[in-house]
Amino acid sequence: MSALADVRAALAAIADLEIVSAESGDDVADIVCRLQRSSAGFALLLIDSSVPAMDRAMLSAAIGPLAIECAPRARIGAIEIGAAALTADVAAAAVYLVSARSTTGQILKVTTG
Numbered sequence: 001m002s003a004l005a006d007v008r009a010a011l012a013a014i015a016d017l018e019i020v021s022a023e024s025g026d027d028v029a030d031i032v033c034r035l036q037r038s039s040a041g042f043a044l045l046l047i048d049s050s051v052p053a054m055d056r057a058m059l060s061a062a063i064g065p066l067a068i069e070c071a072p073r074a075r076i077g078a079i080e081i082g083a084a085a086l087t088a089d090v091a092a093a094a095v096y097l098v099s100a101r102s103t104t105g106q107i108l109k110v111t112t113g
Contacts, residue, residue, distance in 0.1 A: 003087060004048055010091035014098055016041035024050035028058050035066055038074055042098050045078040046090070056080065060107055067105030075104035082111035 004021045011019060018040035022031050035043050047059055060078065067076040077097040081090055093108045100106075 003081065003085070003090075004046055006087040007046060007081075007090045007094070010087055011044075011094050014095070017098055018043045019046060020044070021046045021048065022051050022055070022059055023048045024052065026051070026055075028055050028062075031059060032062050032066065035062075035076060036069065038070075040074065042075045042077065043070070044094055044097065045076070046094075047078060047080045049081055049083040049085070063107055064105045071104060077104065078107040080107060080109045082109065084112045085110040086112075 004023065008019055011017065018038045020031060020034045020043060022045060031045070035045060045059065045063065047056055051059070060080070063076055063078045070076055079090060079093050090110050093110050097103060097106060097108065
């Protein structure tokens, strides 16, 4: 199972959460559209370490404006996952973002355990 699949499994019990993942080769515009169309109360973007630097930068730059556009209907957040990040650490960061009810537009970087 991939690291993103492990994180998805760890977060499966969180209600009103949509997880959108970005991996190498994914289209940035499609990912942004998926976040915009999310019907969940919180849309979480998981950016895998395999995503090229330019795509990673574009996705990160989109989070703030998306959060403004989607508020108050939904909150948006992102986690940049480092190559050595542990699933438990990424899941803990996601739980923090979802639990921080007044937080939107934040990007957390999880690098190592």
